[in-house]
Amino acid sequence: MIRLLIVMLCWLLVASVHAEERLDYPARSDGGEATALVVHGALDPIHVRPLLEAFHRRHPGIALTYRNLGTLTLHRRFLEHPEEADVLLSSAMPWHYRLANDGHARPLDTATADAWPARARWRRELFAFTFEPVVMVVRRELVERYGRPESHADLLALLERHADALRGRVVTYDPARSGAGYTYAIAESRLSPRYWDLVAALGEADAALADTTGEMLSGLSEGRYWVGYNLLGSYARAVVEADPALAMVIPDDYALVTRRLALMPRGAPHPETARRFLDFLIGEAGQRVIAERTALGALHPALTGPGTANALRESHGEALRPLSLGPGLLATLDDLKRQALLARWRREFARGSEGLPPP
Template sequence: MIRCLLALLIWGQSLMVAAVEEFHLEATVEPSSPLVIHAAFDLPYARPLLEDFHRRYPQYDVTYRNLTTLALHERFLASPDEPDVVMSSAMPWQYRLVNDGNAQSIITPNARSWPSWAKWRQELFAFTFEPIVMVVNREAEERFGTINSHADLLNMVSRHSDALRGRIVTYDPVASGAGYTYAIEESRLSPRYWDLIAALGSADTQLVGTTGEMLDGLHDGRFLIGYNLLGSYVRKSVEAAPGLRWVIPDDYALVIQRLAFVPQLAPNPGAARRFIDYLLSLEGQGVLADEGDIAALHPQLNGPGTATALQRRYAEGLRPMPLSPALLATLDDLKRRAMLSRWQREFSGDLIGEPDSP
């Protein structure tokens, strides 16, 4: 409880000093124009998209900055006139920024024809379709049993808590906007969610801020089970590791969509609109799917890992988060404090009493 409230108090300050990964593509055609993109989208997956865009439009001098989801949000609030494009998988935060009047309307050909369920007010655009998955060590499965669902995970952790102590990893919902979003959505979806959190806590599950940190620990053997990783980041990484297996849970699987918008105060709005139009084009989406290994959303793409293929294969289990005002409810300050307080109490094993008074 104390840790949770303390983390909320220092949250904004700590985010402002978060590390930033920067990538630059210099314009090769004059006259040139800057294009500044701020994103929570790891460079190995975004780079093919950026390089293909730059090949097609070499007049743009592209600066790409990759941050964590919450650091990205805080940086935008501090400097809303800095980026031309903002992209993030933290759907509630992106939606709130746009709902608060921070985005321009984009009326390009691809933006106009984009599926209605994947955009809002011609200002906010979903451009990926990414299931939230688990990763398991094959040897651990041979020893403890197969995991194909959240129920399987709960059963394994409950029965083998001592053997798995410190060998499971997941998001810290206090430090990660994505982790918080998954937590609040799962608590609505599953009546056994809090049982699972209590079981993970009893096994001293390690809490981190990114999928990349989870994958590093899974690859080097520190962790045997990873819970709630971004599927798009997992796919290529785990397919190259014979000792690991990734699982789209067959009882239910959250699906997040990365959201992009052009800020109202974007310094280079023409360049920004060009990039958004490319991002939603068949060509841009094809690069995401083929070279970035990201689940592209374009309805004309149906290869492995695309939204079309995933919806066809997992028709019953996928639970996409809707792009709607319902996202705002997850960011209500009182609800957020109550949710994080309960999560911490369940995870640490403290008794749950009446909700704290505001």
């Protein structure tokens, strides 16, 4: 039964990338005039529903519609129909930053916005509202035979020593097909001098390349893979907690942290309700919902304990490396830089699979 539950959850994580899902919360009469709010997000219903429900309880006179879209679909749809949504939520940090940088975002002029940490916002137009480490997930079989890798250095050593035994049992993102995978690749290539050695080692182990964290979790739950590299921790946590054969590892040498971003479009059809929702999202009440009822990680500086960024910083300290919210994100969208990085990634991965010496 547990295995069936896990596989179903993984399937939902994969499916949500490709199909639009819609949640509706009709307005309930509160004696005032009914209004509306339309939110487009690249955030699965399992994570966003508690936030939507909490907001709707506070504002029952607002007819709330949420559409769950893939990150690139959300981006394209906004550019084609900029008047359609009041709030945009996305995990694709470079694409969302570009929208704000290109002048598509409406400022949030509230006390909550003023108090939000400077490192988690751009001007008053773009706000990070989650704190999600990028993790490894390992199976019991791997730990029993070779030990548990606690860092990127451990993983590299494991792959170099046991490439034959682990052939086909490792999975990671394909940076050519996955926006998240590409974002992590460019960040790690800047962060770690051994990153390209790790890519070569993945190639030597004939690692499977996936589009989504859901795909990786499905293969890990089924036992096809023994180690998954660079999974989104917020999605991995629920699956790992339900399956005693799996363990989640936040690397102790460095761990990338991605943060979902929210903005209000300038052409939002309902700017006042958009303002209320975004203020709730980064306010203590909304952040408490994130901490207590989701796996996304609350950023609010006043919140401590499980499910918060403060708790993760206490346990992992300087190892946490949040992706910076600033102009550097635009470099990931430069076509020439993208082509150059992907060409090197393919070359290093192939070098490992062919057993060639370093260039």
